[in-house]
Amino acid sequence: MPPDDHSESPQSSITLLGPQRRPRVDAVLHSLELHSARAAIINAGWREREPEDELLVSHTSGNAVNLRLWHRMQEVWDADPEFAAADRRRRMILEEMQDLYVIALDHVIDALRAMRDRVPRSERIQQTALADAEQIMRQIDQRHLERVNEVHATFWESWPPHERPAVQQRRELVTAELADAEVILVPGGHVGVLVGAMHLFNIAPQLRVPIVAWGAGAMALTDRVVLFHDRAAHGPSVSEVFTSGLGLVKDTVAFPGARERLDLGNQVRMGVLARRFSPAQCLMLNDRARVDILPGGGLPDDAPVLDTDGHQTLMGTVR
């Protein structure tokens, strides 16, 4: 987390949407009475395709600015090779940590499967052992996230971004462009790149107007980013805690495109997922989903979530 990140700053409404392959951002903006508002677009998750925002702009009043965070991040790396090299080292450390963490998770998942498949002499003892193994998983998740946060904290402490002219100049440009924005749109893309760019340019404290986000954008606004893909080409992979998000949506793990990416029919798997991140809620952001976050960052009663048995339900029923 950057040292000058102020997640307590006041901010306005947050609306999370499902994937926008058939975009309905215009209808959402209308319903929020923001259809003629000046929009700022954070499209960094799409990396080199960041400038391809024509369709999105057409869903706004047309009065929109693309903050070009990815492009500006490349400029920073070019202008400040020392800083870029330090960032590369940080990423390599994080990559290795992530690999090792996933190996540990895989073993716990295998253990859970073996324990569950065993014909129990006592069901109570089996359930206790399963709960203990799930607890170990939660501890691994928690410890991993703490260590990831430590790596980020050490990095920002060693390389204060406000002391790097290349960063500071571009932060000022971004701040100026955000100053007159009346709504901020955060689409999907690569969640790691998006979160990284938002941290680098210290976006969190500047989010004081309504935000509409989806895909990786929705994940970035929560307090914990979890990677998931039960239908990966090489078979289902274990969901993995990746990093802290901006923390504007509280106690929530966002699962964009859940129907496509999660094995929702597998209630055992979904139950483990829900219990693993409890008391945070697993928010299912499917195609037509729209979730208007409560003031304070909580989920509304009509938010689609998983209950601890792995069934899809609404937030109101699990509160």
Next chain:
Amino acid sequence: MSISLPPQPMRETTRGKLAINTLRAQDNLDEAAVDAFLHERQVPIIEGAKCTFLYRGEADEVHLLHRIVNQDQRVPLRRIEHTSLWYVIIELPYGSRVEYQLQLTRDGGTVQGNDPLNPRVAHSPVGSSSVCQAVGYVTPAWTQPDPEARPGELLDLVLPSKALRRETHSRVYLPARYRPSSAYPLLIVHDGDDYLNYSSMKTVLDNLIHNLDMAETIVVFANPGDRMREYPNYAPHARHLVSELIPHLEEHYPVMRRPEGRALMGASFGAVASMSVAFRNPDMFGSLLLQSGSFVFTDIGDDHGGGPAFDPVVKFMNHYRARPRKVADRLFVSCGVYEPLIVPNRSMVPVWESTGSTVRYVEARDGHSWENWRDRLRDGLSWIYPGPQKFVYE
């Protein structure tokens, strides 16, 4: 970890009379009836697990030739009386893909060739074969050109090799949106041109990278000189890859310079070459992708029955099995259940696992063929170099 064949759905069996038996039951069979029977009919005729192979023409004998292990590989066709139509019914399990030819005997002479009634043909360096796609087999969509996928670029690379005492000819694949400022994992492919020509590997790479199934990767398609000498555990080949080719690539392309960013792959003897290079250079390669490896070994004596070409392979494999050690952190291994190499491949999985490698093992109802290796590429490539799919959320 091991993965085996998908289960065969029970409902894919056929009830009722097979088409060929309905024809045979007709009265007054003649060539006109055969014409009507064959009209717009795909051959072989697939009815559940039953595959009816046909030949139409004059011959003394007709045989179906295939290479399914543990089966009669020369199967006679029967002529239907009063017609020029020959047939044989073979049962093939769900998802099978079998390459075959027909052999005709007439007036004491024999000729062998592809099935003239079947337009499906697979190509290889040694010629082409007809293809029977049994029920459940579907050519994977990602093996076909996708206009949405931005193509990568193939560059010729000619590199003199002191180790091999010859000029080497390779092709370097640079993924679409290649940026010299990025760092890419490296994959070196044995029998490179064959993978390009017979396994559509450039198309596959373009598609897998476009679909985020596979990381953007620099792929070097290397080609052998004397393949039967260079691939079965040949020290100069290993020296060439490690001391000449990789340093050249590191100098001219932004490839990762650490084991997890280096992988070798190959099929058949190319798999043996991949394994032996990694064995000779521990900690150099993070992953191996081994398809239908010719991992022939003996448990007693030296009589392996594979002919002289396999002598150096057996020597290497026996040596390795006596004192196995880790060749790479991750091994993707695939093999067809219809090829004789299925036994040594299955046998090697626990040996590799015993060294601490993570092994992903996949079987297919297919043979020792380039289309089998093509069809397993997504499983393998997306596992050794996973794409950013898990990071990307629309």
